[in-house]
Amino acid sequence: MLNYIDLKYKPLKTDLICEFYLELNNITVEKAASHVALESSIGTWTDIGTMNKRIAKTLKPSVFYINKKENIIKIAYNENLFEKGNMPEILSSIAGNIFGMSVVKNLRLLDISFPESIVKSFKGPRFGINGIRKITGIKNRPLIGTIVKPKLGLNEKEHAKVAYDAWTGGLDIVKDDENLTSMKFNNFNKRVIETLKMRNKAEKETGQTKIYMPNVTAETNEMLKRARFVKANGGRYVMIDIITSGWSALQTLRNADLGLVIHAHRAGHAAFTRDEKHGITMLVIAKIARLIGVDQLQALFNTEGFESFLFLLQLDIDMRRQQVGEHRRIANVVRRHQYLGRQAAAEVDELLELLQTRAHQRLDLEAVRFLLCYRLDLRLEVRLLADDLLNDESGEPLHQNARTALR
Structure with missing residues (x-):
């Protein structure tokens, strides 16, 4: 079998780069990485007599990064392994047969970096x-x-x-x-x-x-x-x-x-993304869709995360209607919204305790927002959405018709 491991390889700007997570099946991470690289490019499950030096030299991918502690690898693929403007062909290589290989228990495609030549072969968003x-x-x-x-x-x-x-x-x-x-x-x-x-x-x-x-x-x-x-x-x-x-x-x-x-x-999407050890991440799907x-x-998150986000959003809106610097009013607002989520309710108690211990200080909105994001362990995408929504300074309340439609 060809040697696909080259930790000294420096990826070219023209390379397509994939990041994978591996769960090993009684083999070394190096051997598993080699199998992923060969099956997703020029090789197969066994040695083949038609392989030659020209093919190996020009098209063989390189596993250039291995994190043995996290079982994460990165593979650089020559751009000529892929047909430009053909996403099914690209994914049939880097997200195809490799998911069924017996040499790994689980395999997850974490990220893709596309070279400019492939990016330009797709239209991308019009607007x-x-x-x-x-x-x-x-x-x-x-x-x-x-x-x-x-x-x-x-x-x-x-x-x-x-x-x-x-x-x-x-x-x-x-x-x-x-x-x-x-x-x-x-x-x-x-x-x-x-x-x-x-x-x-x-x-x-x-x-x-x-x-x-x-x-x-x-x-x-x-x-x-x-x-x-x-x-x-x-x-x-x-x-x-x-x-x-x-x-x-x-x-x-x-x-x-x-x-x-x-x-x-x-x-x-959850058929691919839900298992944290196997499949394809939402990041990859999002990149492909945009490309x-x-x-x-459309991006959503789990129910408890959504409840926490609603809690954070409503809390922020209500705090704008109060004098934000007064900790007692903040505490009252927080208490009123405990019902918005089981996770939120538990974490609110800690926030209230903190508010009481810092009664002598003026708490600004940004500090409370950051604390909530941290305490409620909101995921990055939720935090970004929250930041976008909460930066709206209009303070316009929703009409009752809109509230009804949102239920």
Whole structure:
């Protein structure tokens, strides 16, 4: 077998680099790393007589980093191992047969770094955050949206009415859920017409730009037909379930260049991302989605994390309405929101104790926010979302219609 380990190798700018976690199966990390490298490139499970020096010299990847303590490796792949603009082919190599190898108990693709040549072979987002802010006219605050519930069951007019209530209640965005496409009780074309009609009404009444994200997920030809229907009827956005539709479908939609913002729903991602020892991270999925061309990716977190986030957000809003420097008022606000989450409730007690011990000090909002993020152990993506939301200085309360739609 060729030697794929080269810890002295310095990756080139043209290399595609993957980071993997390995759980070993009675072999050394070096041997396991070699198997990952060969199976994801020019080798296979056994020696082959057709391998030659030219292939090995020009295309053999290099395992250039091994962390034996954490069982993490990094592999640099020659860019010519991959077809430009073909994500299925790329993933068939670096995220294909390797997951079924018996030489490792578990294998997880943690991260990918794409070279410029591959990046340029995909369109990438047409709008991105700056383009979306230009469309909406919202520059200095987060975009706030909701999803029509129940997921399935409402007819076209009922769906449009929920969207209207959310928009006139102060929200910017309303979207279909992941499994609402074109149903017997809710036809896609009729739903789009009715909901866009109510969007126009809400825009006229509020003087604000409102967004509707219809789910165009379907077989690729039908998907494009539906996206064009949205465009023809004055829609600005479409949503697609990127995992269940597949990367080729997403690329087909982006390459059609319809001038629509693409919102990505990640339904099905947990089949890859949930196991912390095996599969593919959400980071990798997000990078691929952006590379192909989604403008925004729906990101959620676990229930307790979400409860904690709601606690943090509501606490911050209420603290703005109080005199933030007065610790007793802060404590009262905190107590009122203990019900928002089991995890939050337990950690609030510690915060209250701290507030009491520092009664002589003025606590600013940033200090309390940081403490909550730390105490509640909010994940990085939640903290970033919290920072974005909490930086909104408008202090505008949500209308009752919006609160109803959010339930």
